[in-house]
Structures are given as C-alpha cells and as structure tokens.
Amino acid sequence: MNDMHALGTLEDLPLSYREALSAQNLVPLWPSLRSVLPPGKPALRTRPTHWPYSSLRPLLLQAGELTPVEKAERRVLVLANPGHGLEKMQASSSIYLGMQLLLPGEWAPAHRHTPNAVRMIVEGEGAYTTVEGEKCPMSRGDLILTPTGLWHEHGHDGTAPVIWLDVLDLPLVYYTETSYAIEGKEQHVTATERERRYARGGVVPSPVFARDAARRNPMLRYAWSDTHAALLSLAAAEPQIEAVQVAYVNPETGADCQNILGYSALMLRPGETLRLPARSPAMVFHLIEGGAEIVVGETPFALTQADTCCAPGYTPVTLTNRSASTPAFLFIADETPLHKKLGVYETRA
Numbered sequence: 524m525n526d527m528h529a530l531g532t533l534e535d536l537p538l539s540y541r542e543a544l545s546a547q548n549l550v551p552l553w554p555s556l557r558s559v560l561p562p563g564k565p566a567l568r569t570r571p572t573h574w575p576y577s578s579l580r581p582l583l584l585q586a587g588e589l590t591p592v593e594k595a596e597r598r599v600l601v602l603a604n605p606g607h608g609l610e611k612m613q614a615s616s617s618i619y620l621g622m623q624l625l626l627p628g629e630w631a632p633a634h635r636h637t638p639n640a641v642r643m644i645v646e647g648e649g650a651y652t653t654v655e656g657e658k659c660p661m662s663r664g665d666l667i668l669t670p671t672g673l674w675h676e677h678g679h680d681g682t683a684p685v686i687w688l689d690v691l692d693l694p695l696v697y698y699t700e701t702s703y704a705i706e707g708k709e710q711h712v713t714a715t716e717r718e719r720r721y722a723r724g725g726v727v728p729s730p731v732f733a734r735d736a737a738r739r740n741p742m743l744r745y746a747w748s749d750t751h752a753a754l755l756s757l758a759a760a761e762p763q764i765e766a767v768q769v770a771y772v773n774p775e776t777g778a779d780c781q782n783i784l785g786y787s788a789l790m791l792r793p794g795e796t797l798r799l800p801a802r803s804p805a806m807v808f809h810l811i812e813g814g815a816e817i818v819v820g821e822t823p824f825a826l827t828q829a830d831t832c833c834a835p836g837y838t839p840v841t842l843t844n845r846s847a848s849t850p851a852f853l854f855i856a857d858e859t860p861l862h863k864k865l866g867v868y869e870t871r872a
C-alpha cells in the first residue's frame with residue numbers, strides 16, 4: 524500500500540468549519556502534511572545561482588557614487604537567491620552573501636550583532652577590519668572572522684576601492700528571532716594580531732604548560748598566503764588525495780571556526796574533475812584564482828576569477844578545472860556544521 528496516497532484538501536472541508544477553526548487560531552494539518560513533509564526529499568527553494576563578478580562589480584562601484592558610506596553604514600549589494608525571493612536577501616536557507624565596497628578614506632562604523640560573519644577579501648589593498656581591538660589587514664583571499672557578539676568596523680588607508688564578500692548565518696539567526704545589532708564607538712587598536720600566535724599548524728601557545736582551549740575565537744584572520752601554501756603542500760604531499768581541500772578551524776580545538784556555517788578552501792589541480800556527492804547542506808563557491816566549471820545538478824556555470832555561485836543541498840556538484848597548467852582555488856561556505864549539530868546531515872550516493 525502506498526503510504527503517500529492523496530490526503531484531504533482544505534476545499535473538502537465546509538467553509539463554516541474552516542472559519543470556525545480560523546476563529547480559534549486552529550489549522551488542520553492534513554491538507555498541508557505533504558508540503559511540510561514531502562516524500563523522500565525536501566522541497567528546495569534554493570536555486571543554483573551564479574553571480575558573475577564582471578556584472579556585479581560595476582553596479583557596486585556605482586553604489587559608491589550613488590550612496591555615501593554614511594548613508595549606507597555597510598555599502599553592500601546582497602547576492603540574493605531568486606528561489607527564496609530577492610526581498611528575503613538570502614543565498615540559501617541559512618546563508619547570506621553580500622559584496623561590500625569600501626572606498627579610500629571611508630569608515631564603516633563599529634557594531635556588533637548576533638549573526639556570525641566572515642569576509643573573504645576579493646579586491647584591493649589597504650583596508651582593514653578591527654575586531655575587538657585587533658586590526659586585521661585585508662588582502663585578496665584573506666578570511667576574517669567576526670563571530671557573534673564581537674565588535675567590528677572597517678577602515679581603508681589605501682588608494683583604490685576595496686571589495687569583499689561577506690558571508691553570514693543571518694537568515695537562520697533571523698528565522699530564530701535572535702537577530703539584532705548594537706552600534707558602538709570607534710575602537711582603539713589594543714590587541715596584537717591573534718593569527719601571529721598561531722603561525723604554524725600543529726603547535727599552539729602553551730605558556731608554563733597552560734593551554735587556552737576554552738577561548739572561543741582564538742584566531743580571527745586566516746591569511747590567504749598561508750592557506751594557499753597549505754593547499755600546494757597538501758597537493759604535493761598526497762598526489763592521490765581525493766580532493767585538495769582544507770577547512771578553516773579553531774586552532775585550539777580543531778573544530779569548525781564558526782558554529783553554524785563551515786568554511787574551507789579547495790584547490791582544483793590542472794585538468795581535475797571533482798565530483799561532490801549530494802549532501803544535505805547548501806554550498807557557496809567563490810573563485811579566488813583561476814577558472815572553474817561547476818555543474819550544480821543539471822545547471823552548468825563557468826566561473827572566472829571572483830565569481831560566486833551557490834548550490835542547494837541534496838544536489839550533486841561537479842567541479843572541473845579545464846586548464847592543463849594552472850590550478851584553480853575556491854573558497855567554500857556551507858551549512859555542514861549546522862546540519863551536523865541538528866542531526867539532519869546526510870550524504871546520498
């Protein structure tokens with residue numbers, strides 16, 4: 524017997540009965556049961572979507588002319604997934620993406636908020652993010668964390684526009700009705716760069732045998748020069764490895780560097796095709812260097828440098844580097860930590 528047989532609809536019920544239910548704030552479950560618990564696979568709103576940098580960049584620079592930073596606070600164009608509706612400003616159910624522009628001399632004032640944020644630097648030199656008094660320089664490919672509750676602001680001492688990709692768990696935090704921000708005063712730079720305390724993998728500070736493993740965010744900036752070197756080293760050390768991929772982690776605990784979204788970097792070797800199985804989390808790919816073809820389910824995208832695309836969960840993804848000589852480097856954000864914590868994580872053959 525098929526246990527997914529058709530159920531009664533709302534229209535099957537007398538209008539007077541439906542009105543009596545509504546008047547008591549009651550809803551019959553069975554007309555909606557199949558849509559909230561669809562057979563076998565979730566109903567995915569997230570659509571495979573590609574945001575080419577060549578299209579986005581001129582519009583972002585135009586925002587720099589149209590809207591002074593004082594009128595924007597954060598001058599951002601949100602990479603919105605049409606499957607969720609553009610007004611929802613989300614790339615997937617839990618991921619927000621925004622491309623942010625800071626012009627020379629501008630300052631994006633201090634605030635802190637409940638959603639966790641990271642930024643992947645896309646273009647330009649001379650800008651910095653100050654997080655809890657620690658000045659984090661921003662260069663192409665660097666990853667800078669501003670975890671929940673930490674003060675952060677952005678300044679720019681350089682001479683050309685700086686652009687970065689913000690990734691937040693804002694849609695999830697907003698959904699749970701826990702999203703808010705607090706504005707603050709300009710920070711004084713008081714702290715040294717925490718990344719310098721974790722200059723090499725495998726060793727952590729332990730003064731007089733004391734570890735700092737309880738520290739929530741020991742590292743805030745992951746320099747691309749280090750991540751890039753780690754990928755090249757891994758590729759050379761393990762030529763047969765299935766994927767040349769490294770995760771951004773908390774160096775004290777080895778856990779994901781943030782609680783809700785996961786971040787990693789991937790090197791596609793020259794000529795490589797990598798097939799990722801269908802997994803429950805949605806993913807975002809941002810091309811740091813080189814070129815890559817990404818097929819999300821049946822949807823192909825050709826990514827050039829600084830392009831961004833997203834893939835819904837439960838969908839296989841194939842990545843190909845067509846270059847015979849040059850590796851491609853990608854930054855990946857995904858919902859794996861969240862799904863594992865919720866117990867809904869799965870991989871399908």
Ligand SMILES: [Fe+2]
Pocket residue numbers: 634636640675
């Ligand atoms: Fe922020």
